[in-house]
Amino acid sequence: MLERLKEEVLAANLDLVKHGLVIHTWGNCSGIDREQGLVVIKPSGVPYSEMRAEDMVVTDMDGEIVEGSKKPSSDLGTHLLLYTAFENVGGVVHTHSEYATAWSQAARPIPPFGTTHADYFYGAIPVTEELSTFEIKGDYVHNTGLAITRRFRTLDPDAIPGVLVAGHAPFAWGTDAHDAVHNAVVLEAVAKMAWVTLQINPNAKQVSQSLLDRHYFRKHGENATYGQ
Amino acid sequence: MLERLKEEVLAANLDLVKHGLVIHTWGNCSGIDREQGLVVIKPSGVPYSEMRAEDMVVTDMDGEIVEGSKKPSSDLGTHLLLYTAFENVGGVVHTHSEYATAWSQAARPIPPFGTTHADYFYGAIPVTEELSTFEIKGDYVHNTGLAITRRFRTLDPDAIPGVLVAGHAPFAWGTDAHDAVHNAVVLEAVAKMAWVTLQINPNAKQVSQSLLDRHYFRKHGENATYGQ
Amino acid sequence: MLERLKEEVLAANLDLVKHGLVIHTWGNCSGIDREQGLVVIKPSGVPYSEMRAEDMVVTDMDGEIVEGSKKPSSDLGTHLLLYTAFENVGGVVHTHSEYATAWSQAARPIPPFGTTHADYFYGAIPVTEELSTFEIKGDYVHNTGLAITRRFRTLDPDAIPGVLVAGHAPFAWGTDAHDAVHNAVVLEAVAKMAWVTLQINPNAKQVSQSLLDRHYFRKHGENATYGQ
Amino acid sequence: MLERLKEEVLAANLDLVKHGLVIHTWGNCSGIDREQGLVVIKPSGVPYSEMRAEDMVVTDMDGEIVEGSKKPSSDLGTHLLLYTAFENVGGVVHTHSEYATAWSQAARPIPPFGTTHADYFYGAIPVTEELSTFEIKGDYVHNTGLAITRRFRTLDPDAIPGVLVAGHAPFAWGTDAHDAVHNAVVLEAVAKMAWVTLQINPNAKQVSQSLLDRHYFRKHGENATYGQ
Numbered sequence: 001m002l003e004r005l006k007e008e009v010l011a012a013n014l015d016l017v018k019h020g021l022v023i024h025t026w027g028n029c030s031g032i033d034r035e036q037g038l039v040v041i042k043p044s045g046v047p048y049s050e051m052r053a054e055d056m057v058v059t060d061m062d063g064e065i066v067e068g069s070k071k072p073s074s075d076l077g078t079h080l081l082l083y084t085a086f087e088n089v090g091g092v093v094h095t096h097s098e099y100a101t102a103w104s105q106a107a108r109p110i111p112p113f114g115t116t117h118a119d120y121f122y123g124a125i126p127v128t129e130e131l132s133t134f135e136i137k138g139d140y141v142h143n144t145g146l147a148i149t150r151r152f153r154t155l156d157p158d159a160i161p162g163v164l165v166a167g168h169a170p171f172a173w174g175t176d177a178h179d180a181v182h183n184a185v186v187l188e189a190v191a192k193m194a195w196v197t198l199q200i201n202p203n204a205k206q207v208s209q210s211l212l213d214r215h216y217f218r219k220h221g222e223n224a225t226y227g228q
Numbered sequence: 229m230l231e232r233l234k235e236e237v238l239a240a241n242l243d244l245v246k247h248g249l250v251i252h253t254w255g256n257c258s259g260i261d262r263e264q265g266l267v268v269i270k271p272s273g274v275p276y277s278e279m280r281a282e283d284m285v286v287t288d289m290d291g292e293i294v295e296g297s298k299k300p301s302s303d304l305g306t307h308l309l310l311y312t313a314f315e316n317v318g319g320v321v322h323t324h325s326e327y328a329t330a331w332s333q334a335a336r337p338i339p340p341f342g343t344t345h346a347d348y349f350y351g352a353i354p355v356t357e358e359l360s361t362f363e364i365k366g367d368y369v370h371n372t373g374l375a376i377t378r379r380f381r382t383l384d385p386d387a388i389p390g391v392l393v394a395g396h397a398p399f400a401w402g403t404d405a406h407d408a409v410h411n412a413v414v415l416e417a418v419a420k421m422a423w424v425t426l427q428i429n430p431n432a433k434q435v436s437q438s439l440l441d442r443h444y445f446r447k448h449g450e451n452a453t454y455g456q
Numbered sequence: 457m458l459e460r461l462k463e464e465v466l467a468a469n470l471d472l473v474k475h476g477l478v479i480h481t482w483g484n485c486s487g488i489d490r491e492q493g494l495v496v497i498k499p500s501g502v503p504y505s506e507m508r509a510e511d512m513v514v515t516d517m518d519g520e521i522v523e524g525s526k527k528p529s530s531d532l533g534t535h536l537l538l539y540t541a542f543e544n545v546g547g548v549v550h551t552h553s554e555y556a557t558a559w560s561q562a563a564r565p566i567p568p569f570g571t572t573h574a575d576y577f578y579g580a581i582p583v584t585e586e587l588s589t590f591e592i593k594g595d596y597v598h599n600t601g602l603a604i605t606r607r608f609r610t611l612d613p614d615a616i617p618g619v620l621v622a623g624h625a626p627f628a629w630g631t632d633a634h635d636a637v638h639n640a641v642v643l644e645a646v647a648k649m650a651w652v653t654l655q656i657n658p659n660a661k662q663v664s665q666s667l668l669d670r671h672y673f674r675k676h677g678e679n680a681t682y683g684q
Numbered sequence: 685m686l687e688r689l690k691e692e693v694l695a696a697n698l699d700l701v702k703h704g705l706v707i708h709t710w711g712n713c714s715g716i717d718r719e720q721g722l723v724v725i726k727p728s729g730v731p732y733s734e735m736r737a738e739d740m741v742v743t744d745m746d747g748e749i750v751e752g753s754k755k756p757s758s759d760l761g762t763h764l765l766l767y768t769a770f771e772n773v774g775g776v777v778h779t780h781s782e783y784a785t786a787w788s789q790a791a792r793p794i795p796p797f798g799t800t801h802a803d804y805f806y807g808a809i810p811v812t813e814e815l816s817t818f819e820i821k822g823d824y825v826h827n828t829g830l831a832i833t834r835r836f837r838t839l840d841p842d843a844i845p846g847v848l849v850a851g852h853a854p855f856a857w858g859t860d861a862h863d864a865v866h867n868a869v870v871l872e873a874v875a876k877m878a879w880v881t882l883q884i885n886p887n888a889k890q891v892s893q894s895l896l897d898r899h900y901f902r903k904h905g906e907n908a909t910y911g912q
Contacts, residue, residue: 107657115397133666136666167570193333205358210365343853429791436851558881560798561877562885563889589894623891625798625799
């Protein structure tokens with residue numbers, strides 16, 4: 001079942017490695033079939049070099065395995081919550097990519113310092129609150145998702161397709177698994193450039209609202225014209 | 229038409245990828261045929277891996293497509309303005325290369341801290357003024373070019389073949405597309421080294437005028453002797 | 457003798473190069489056969505490109521060569537001491553990997569700023585005391601091992617499989633040679649991210665004890681469930 | 685003539701590229717035949733990908749071309765002076781490698797923060813004085829060499845096989861061309877790690893004299909035992 005989605009999710013996971021976003025087996029990507037309400041996610045602990053489409057795990061929205069002989073990624077619970085809360089999301093990525101993780105550990109949102117950022121993220125890339133001991137000791141993976149969705153109560157996940165989990169690492173999402181990887185790559189590049197920007201000029205200014213509008217809306221919405 | 233220039237422009241665009249200056253499809257390069265008044269530029273949104281010479285777009289100096297089935301790069305308007313204002317320029321490059329972009333976001337000119345810089349740029353690499361809301365809401369791409377040419381009113385584009393657009397990213401140029409890429413690569417290296425230089429010594433001194441002269445004129449002008 | 461262990465140790469040494477942890481011939485990895493009380497270690501001064509399993513050197517716990525025509529790595533004495541002091545350790549790695557070495561040179565422990573760290577190291581990665589002139593002039597390599605074991609008097613080497621030797625570089629260990637390399641790769645990644653974290657936020661907070669517990673124990677001990 | 689030395693010098697120049705120390709055609713390496721008093725150096729302006737042994741240029745100690753159809757590297761004058769002043773040197777390398785160049789631009793010596801440094805450089809890696817306008821306007825390349833040898837009046841070039849030219853970039857040397865490249869690679873690694881060390885701990889301590897002695901003399905002199 002869902003053979004095409006499995007191929008997509010496999011390819012997206014391998015792309016994470018190709019783009020240098022993962023070390024060892026850290027990082028995972030999933031995709032959703034909204035009609036059937038099924039998620040396809042990377043298996044747990046399988047080396048990337050040996051991973052095949054049939055190793056992908058199919059689960060329902062409660063995390064019950066529908067097909068697959070492997071265990072699903074241990075971050076499945078967070079993915080499921082994001083799919084549930086963010087209705088236009090078709091793919092979710094989690095990595096420990098170096099610079100985005102550093103911002104997560106620093107517990108600082110990434111300010112929109114330039115058009116690279118503005119082309120993809122319509123405002124700062126937010127950081128969640130630190131999880132409480134209660135949340136950590138409870139259903140930790142699910143609660144990580146809750147910390148994200150709580151942070152997005154007043155934000156639009158379609159306009160800001162990524163988040164930093166405080167003391168942890170980034171999640172990114174998109175219209176499908178491939179697009180989620182694309183955004184995860186951008187998030188990492190933006191994270192690195194924002195760090196260097198602040199090193200050069202600790203008082204660097206965020207771009208203006210009009211520049212945010214210009215760049216975001218040339219790529220998104222009805223009047224999109226983009227393509228460098 | 230302009231088959232040779234198309235090959236050159238294609239090769240230059242692929243070189244941007246090879247030198248690690250672009251992520252995804254960010255970045256673009258063009259070349260001009262001054263006699264015919266025609267510009268050849270990278271198409272919009274075509275993956276580098278599939279790009280062929282016949283995909284290059286030929287436009288006149290008003291941006292009207294003369295040949296080509298694809299849309300031209302969305303930054304065409306800036307390229308055209310640079311060709312119009314800088315009469316010796318034969319090729320233009322725009323990238324979001326990491327370190328030069330960080331300086332652009334920091335809105336700080338890159339000081340000439342050493343001979344690497346001085347061999348290519350005869351003084352600091354300037355940064356434009358921030359675009360006004362009016363300029364952003366108007367013909368943004370064209371106005372980006374105007375911000376650059378305004379910055380060069382008192383500068384020589386032949387002696388300083390690159391610029392940082394504030395809150396955006398660098399443009400570089402040269403005698404042809406290949407030379408523009410060469411300068412874009414140097415700009416990125418110089419940007420990285422200047423950042424580290426300041427980290428090591430926040431009071432680092434710029435090179436003296438005599439060193440600027442020595443290095444610049446051994447590579448440029450009548451008495452050039454250079455070649456390491 | 458110990459042909460299988462030699463193959464393992466060779467593969468682990470080559471993995472150090474593949475992961476970018478070594479320059480020239482810096483770095484070395486060993487493995488132990490606890491039953492026979494024999495250690496297999498990289499030979500000294502043999503280029504990685506020419507290294508074969510039969511070049512690995514077998515020594516007893518006193519460092520006497522039991523088999524092998526090459527000299528053992530000059531750091532053998534430190535490896536032997538770690539095997540003697542840390543009874544569950546099956547493999548030891550020493551590198552001069554850039555970021556972990558920088559922390560060693562800075563003589564600062566690496567604080568646990570995030571879950572990447574917490575998944576592998578149950579607390580800060582400690583740094584030894586500086587060796588005294590007496591220790592340096594004496595049996596330096598052995599004394600380096602003593603400085604490490606002294607630092608671990610109140611620490612559990614199974615929960616913190618790595619250390620920074622002040623003014624020198626890191627050692628890491630694991631259940632076997634392969635696992636030691638795995639931990640050395642993580643140590644380097646954690647060292648880089650911790651540096652960037654502090655650059656972004658000099659007051660970055662360490663993760664809470666409950667997060668340390670959560671991440672560490674999902675990978676270690678009876679209730680381990682991990683595998684991304 | 686000197687076919688073997690030409691092969692060595694070619695290989696050493698290509699190694700500079702392989703180790704990531706050069707961009708474009710920046711950087712050059714030479715070797716000397718002390719008996720014949722002849723130097724073999726990289727030609728000027730030939731792309732690395734097309735360089736062949738017969739392109740290497742042979743000159744005498746005054747810089748007169750003895751064999752070769754190409755122009756010698758424009759830095760020849762500095763190489764010649766180093767061979768004249770430092771009698772045990774068999775190979776010289778000049779690069780604009782990123783981190784060593786940043787230290788040169790910062791005009792700061794690289795302190796010996798750890799054993800990686802101490803294994804190769806017996807003390808800080810020195811930086812020359814800035815060249816005067818008079819020196820720059822005169823025989824600049826030769827005067828660059830003089831600035832280096834002046835800096836080494838009280839230093840031993842055999843114990844410290846490299847230098848930072850202020851506002852310019854590093855030179856390194858060794859017993860032959862290959863060894864000079866080896867030391868240039870170490871200098872770059874040491875430069876990067878020293879920068880990060882200072883970022884982590886601005887008050888990082890230099891290693892003790894006894895550690896400098898221990899590491900330097902285990903690799904150099906009569907009692908050398910080294911080989912990791």
